Amino acid sequence: MAFTEPVLTKRIPLDPEKRKLVSYSDYVATGGYEQLKKALEMAPADIIKTVTDSGLRGRGGAGFSAGQKWSFIPKEKKTTHYLTVNADESEPGTFKDRYVINHDPHLLLEGIAICSLATQCDVAYIFIRGEYHYSAKVLEHAIKEAYDHGIFSSEKGILGSGKKLEVYVHRGAGAYICGEETGLLEALEGKRGWPRNKPPFPAIAGAFAKPTVINNVETLMNVPMIIEKGPAWFKTMGTPSSPGPKLFGMSGHVNKPGVYEDELGITLDYAINKLAGGMKGGAYKASICGGISMGVLGTNQLDVKLDFDDVRFRGGCLGLGTAGMIVMNEHTDMVRALRNCVRFYSHESCGQCTPCREGSHWMRKILDRIVDGEGKAGDLTMLMELEKTMGIMPGTTICGLADGTAWATRTFISKFYDEFARACPDDPVKRVPLTISTGRFNVLTPMGSNTR
Amino acid sequence: MTDAMKKHLEEKYFPRYPSKRAVLLPALHLVQHTYNWIPPQAIEEVANFLEIAPAEALDTASFYEEYWLKPKGKYLLQVCRSLTCEICQGEKLTQKLCDKLKIEVGETTADKRYTLVELECLGACGSAPVMLVNERLYENVSPDQLEDIINALPDDPHDFKDPDITWEGSSH
Numbered sequence: 001m002a003f004t005e006p007v008l009t010k011r012i013p014l015d016p017e018k019r020k021l022v023s024y025s026d027y028v029a030t031g032g033y034e035q036l037k038k039a040l041e042m043a044p045a046d047i048i049k050t051v052t053d054s055g056l057r058g059r060g061g062a063g064f065s066a067g068q069k070w071s072f073i074p075k076e077k078k079t080t081h082y083l084t085v086n087a088d089e090s091e092p093g094t095f096k097d098r099y100v101i102n103h104d105p106h107l108l109l110e111g112i113a114i115c116s117l118a119t120q121c122d123v124a125y126i127f128i129r130g131e132y133h134y135s136a137k138v139l140e141h142a143i144k145e146a147y148d149h150g151i152f153s154s155e156k157g158i159l160g161s162g163k164k165l166e167v168y169v170h171r172g173a174g175a176y177i178c179g180e181e182t183g184l185l186e187a188l189e190g191k192r193g194w195p196r197n198k199p200p201f202p203a204i205a206g207a208f209a210k211p212t213v214i215n216n217v218e219t220l221m222n223v224p225m226i227i228e229k230g231p232a233w234f235k236t237m238g239t240p241s242s243p244g245p246k247l248f249g250m251s252g253h254v255n256k257p258g259v260y261e262d263e264l265g266i267t268l269d270y271a272i273n274k275l276a277g278g279m280k281g282g283a284y285k286a287s288i289c290g291g292i293s294m295g296v297l298g299t300n301q302l303d304v305k306l307d308f309d310d311v312r313f314r315g316g317c318l319g320l321g322t323a324g325m326i327v328m329n330e331h332t333d334m335v336r337a338l339r340n341c342v343r344f345y346s347h348e349s350c351g352q353c354t355p356c357r358e359g360s361h362w363m364r365k366i367l368d369r370i371v372d373g374e375g376k377a378g379d380l381t382m383l384m385e386l387e388k389t390m391g392i393m394p395g396t397t398i399c400g401l402a403d404g405t406a407w408a409t410r411t412f413i414s415k416f417y418d419e420f421a422r423a424c425p426d427d428p429v430k431r432v433p434l435t436i437s438t439g440r441f442n443v444l445t446p447m448g449s450n451t452r
Numbered sequence: 453m454t455d456a457m458k459k460h461l462e463e464k465y466f467p468r469y470p471s472k473r474a475v476l477l478p479a480l481h482l483v484q485h486t487y488n489w490i491p492p493q494a495i496e497e498v499a500n501f502l503e504i505a506p507a508e509a510l511d512t513a514s515f516y517e518e519y520w521l522k523p524k525g526k527y528l529l530q531v532c533r534s535l536t537c538e539i540c541q542g543e544k545l546t547q548k549l550c551d552k553l554k555i556e557v558g559e560t561t562a563d564k565r566y567t568l569v570e571l572e573c574l575g576a577c578g579s580a581p582v583m584l585v586n587e588r589l590y591e592n593v594s595p596d597q598l599e600d601i602i603n604a605l606p607d608d609p610h611d612f613k614d615p616d617i618t619w620e621g622s623s624h
């Protein structure tokens with residue numbers, strides 16, 4: 001592991017006073033769009049191989065190999081291919097994509113262009129959540145700059161190469177579920193954001209039933225530097241199975257909340273105390289592990305490594321998710337915290353699957369009454385029973401939102417059992433051993449395998 | 453829908469998508485930006501314009517929280533209620549706004565100037581607690597600042613600009 005200086009955020013100063021929006025000319029003056037020129041000289045298969053060799057895994061939550069995903073797109077082009085960039089970022093605790101878009105939008109555009117060359121995409125839609133008004137305007141402005149300077153051109157193609165690519169911003173309208181990749185596609189097509197049953201997978205029939213790549217903002221931002229410096233360099237950062245730099249969103253009870261870039265595999269302790277300036281208002285108690293859907297890391301888990309594996313196998317969480325950590329001090333009420341999470345899911349469930357729609361609703365009602373001091377005997381048992389019935393893992397739902405509900409509930413209750421038991425004094429349930437993910441499933445991606 | 457709105461959609465959005473229905477979200481955004489909500493008549497007109505059934509347009513419009521199918525105040529005060537903001541005392545913002553405006557969450561003041569809602573995570577947890585006023589985000593808000601924030605809002609919401617946007621451009 002060797003991370004010496006920021007690479008993804010090299011154009012964004014750590015000092016907030018010095019940060020500004022990197023314009024087209026600033027971007028080009030600091031080596032921007034050079035990698036796009038290099039990629040234009042490469043065959044699509046070579047770009048895909050380079051990205052696959054780098055071991056870059058998706059930064060949107062599921063950690064699926066980016067190069068492998070691109071390789072599923074038909075090589076022989078028979079029809080329009082689409083790239084949809086996932087900038088829906090609505091997972092509580094996650095604010096990294098907004099940070100990089102607001103400061104260095106051209107890095108995303110360069111990543112989009114290179115990905116489109118590799119997968120022969122004709123149109124790229126940046127799907128951005130409706131609440132990101134400012135960021136949407138930043139992106140539209142950056143796209144205009146890129147067209148004005150011939151990076152994109154409807155007549156001449158990318159940098160005059162004849163390879164056509166149109167880039168558009170598509171704004172969502174306030175629904176977390178549109179971050180799920182097929183919910184996103186439905187919203188793009190002008191429908192309600194109901195996730196689709198898979199197969200068919202988006203690589204074969206995605207947006208408008210055409211082959212479609214879906215990648216997170218941060219994933220694509222890694223691509224130019226991989227083209228520049230190569231897979232071996234990329235792998236000097238991070239761990240063997242989780243290479244590269246990562247944006248960590250640190251929020252909650254820390255002295256210096258914000259987005260920090262470091263390498264994958266740093267410990268939670270390091271993230272809190274070295275990056276985010278240490279605890280505020282009291283000693284460390286718990287931390288959400290990468291967005292609330294991943295679950296919570298407990299008081300004695302500061303040594304867990306923040307990469308795609310350790311948080312699962314040793315941390316007992318669903319995964320690293322978006323690496324948005326919500327850090328909580330000793331004065332935080334875990335029952336209230338879980339209630340907040342479950343309220344989120346019951347509010348955001350799209351309503352298609354009964355276990356998710358009804359389950360989260362009932363769980364919320366139960367948690368509401370526990371918070372109100374009216375926890376009944378049996379409430380904890382009921383919560384833990386409900387939690388096991390919902391999600392892609394038990395195979396009862398279409399998408400992974402319900403797995404998030406389940407893992408948040410499971411990890412909060414198992415790691416802070418005493419606190420929950422105190423709130424429901426008559427409950428007969430004994431302390432349950434922590435459920436550790438087997439790692440057999442990769443819940444958030446329909447491609448369905450993990451890359452270990 | 454005015455002719456100007458139709459022309460705008462035709463020129464800017466129709467070329468972007470292979471289907472007219474895909475223009476539905478942009479069209480609804482435009483209607484709401486113009487009229488501050490989406491009246492039933494607009495649903496009908498948008499549907500006709502995009503050659504889909506009104507029921508389909510309504511189905512989509514009603515799914516998304518950002519679309520208001522009933523009138524709201526000139527200023528929509530949207531306080532984040534998700535986990536980071538909750539543990540960083542975001543509830544105090546809601547409380548203070550309720551007290552000051554004498555309304556509950558979800559209600560509009562009698563003069564139709566403010567509507568107060570709570571939203572889920574606004575993607576700005578690093579500067580919790582946060583609130584969105586129409587299209588502008590306020591970060592690290594303390595209850596004491598609310599008075600000033602509200603008093604500074606111009607009478608016409610179309611004059612309410614985000615000072616960080618220093619270039620021309622719109623997302624509608």
Ligand SMILES: Cc1cc2nc3c(=O)[nH]c(=O)nc-3n(C[C@H](O)[C@H](O)[C@H](O)COP(=O)(O)O)c2cc1C
Pocket residue numbers: 057058059060061062063064066086087088089090091176177178179180181182214215216217219220399400401444445
């Ligand atoms: C309920 C739900 C919400 C999601 N929200 C987001 C999101 O806001 N942003 C994102 O990039 N991925 C999100 N994902 C993951 C996407 O489905 C998809 O895996 C990802 O965009 C793929 O990009 P990547 O491979 O580059 O990570 C979500 C998944 C689920 C199940």
Ligand code: SF4
Pocket residue numbers: 177194195348349350351352353354356357397398399400401402
């Ligand atoms: S799991 Fe929940 S959010 Fe996902 S499709 Fe089913 S009901 Fe909708």
Ligand code: FES
Pocket residue numbers: 092093094532533534535536537538572573574575576577578580581582
């Ligand atoms: S929790 Fe409030 S902005 Fe994320």
